[in-house]
Amino acid sequence: MSSLLEVRDACVRYPQRGGLFSRTLSYLEAVSDVSFSLEKGEILAIVGESGCGKSTLAQALVGLQPFASGKYFLNGKSVDLKSEKEWKSVRNSVQMIFQDPYSSLNPRQKVLDILSYPLRYRSFSEKECFKKAEEVLEKVGLPLVSLEKYPHEFSGGQRQRLGIARALMTNPEVLVCDEVTSALDVSVQAQVLKLLDTLRTDLNLAIIFISHDMQVVQTLADKVMVMYLGQSLEEGKVEDVFKNPLHPYTQALIQSVPTLEFGHPPEILSGEIVKSSLGCVFAPRCSLAKEICFSQRPNLNGEERKIRCLFVNQDA
Ligand SMILES: Nc1ncnc2c1ncn2[C@@H]1O[C@H](COP(=O)(O)OP(=O)(O)O)[C@@H](O)[C@H]1O
Numbered sequence: 001m002s003s004l005l006e007v008r009d010a011c012v013r014y015p016q017r018g019g020l021f022s023r024t025l026s027y028l029e030a031v032s033d034v035s036f037s038l039e040k041g042e043i044l045a046i047v048g049e050s051g052c053g054k055s056t057l058a059q060a061l062v063g064l065q066p067f068a069s070g071k072y073f074l075n076g077k078s079v080d081l082k083s084e085k086e087w088k089s090v091r092n093s094v095q096m097i098f099q100d101p102y103s104s105l106n107p108r109q110k111v112l113d114i115l116s117y118p119l120r121y122r123s124f125s126e127k128e129c130f131k132k133a134e135e136v137l138e139k140v141g142l143p144l145v146s147l148e149k150y151p152h153e154f155s156g157g158q159r160q161r162l163g164i165a166r167a168l169m170t171n172p173e174v175l176v177c178d179e180v181t182s183a184l185d186v187s188v189q190a191q192v193l194k195l196l197d198t199l200r201t202d203l204n205l206a207i208i209f210i211s212h213d214m215q216v217v218q219t220l221a222d223k224v225m226v227m228y229l230g231q232s233l234e235e236g237k238v239e240d241v242f243k244n245p246l247h248p249y250t251q252a253l254i255q256s257v258p259t260l261e262f263g264h265p266p267e268i269l270s271g272e273i274v275k276s277s278l279g280c281v282f283a284p285r286c287s288l289a290k291e292i293c294f295s296q297r298p299n300l301n302g303e304e305r306k307i308r309c310l311f312v313n314q315d316a
């Protein structure tokens, strides 16, 4: 049976401009050869240090950045990445929730208009928009009077609920959540995470959960993909990856989670993030790196558990 969402060998590039007419001089490959699949009701976490390409991948998944290459299947159907018409229908099914609940909602619009926007654009009547807006507000736990209010009348956590409500307006099957709790107070974070988990259960929603908080990932997600400089280095079920991280980078990431346990100071990843142009992207910081790691780029190997390393494999 086909997956709900499947992405194969996806690449996303940013043009690097310069010179007299701001010509494209080169490209920065922010996402290279990323592949994953997602089932209904499943939560896939994407983790990795800042700048590794998580947001770029998230934006590409909802059509806000073009894929330079790769394949994209939704419910087993291949999406033509160059076709605007096909992306339009993808956007109903794959919706994004942004990191910053303050800047992602238009301050001049009432909540009803904010929520209705994705439907108006799809030629729904005012009455239909209102009905759907009431329905989604209830799902995210906000009172119906919210419809007549402006974003500034809500707290950070409530605004993030509004962001989720807006994403739900088109009955999506996948929610892409990019660091959705990192701008919130710790006490509110837990409520928003609980809401996402409830929506996954009640609506059978699949969620791509981007986070740098390994503890949250461990409690919330089913699967995890570890990214480094645009590539995924390890993928697998959360319990397997956290119990037995195989890739040296995953091991370092998990060890760098601060712990209060006496006698176990966190080992922070050290060294500069530099890309080895030929070999493994992690080689310049890897404690296991040998000469060959700087000249030969490893493939992502394995089925359920995948690892990109010349020396470690999933049978380790
Ligand atoms: N709009 C952009 N134009 C050019 N480069 C960008 C743009 N957005 C991000 N980048 C670069 O792409 C890489 C990945 O960034 P990003 O996807 O934001 O990573 P993350 O979300 O993991 O922190 C970084 O090197 C970043 O500088």
Ligand SMILES: [Mg+2]
Binding pocket: 054, 055, 056, 179
């Ligand atoms: Mg980001």
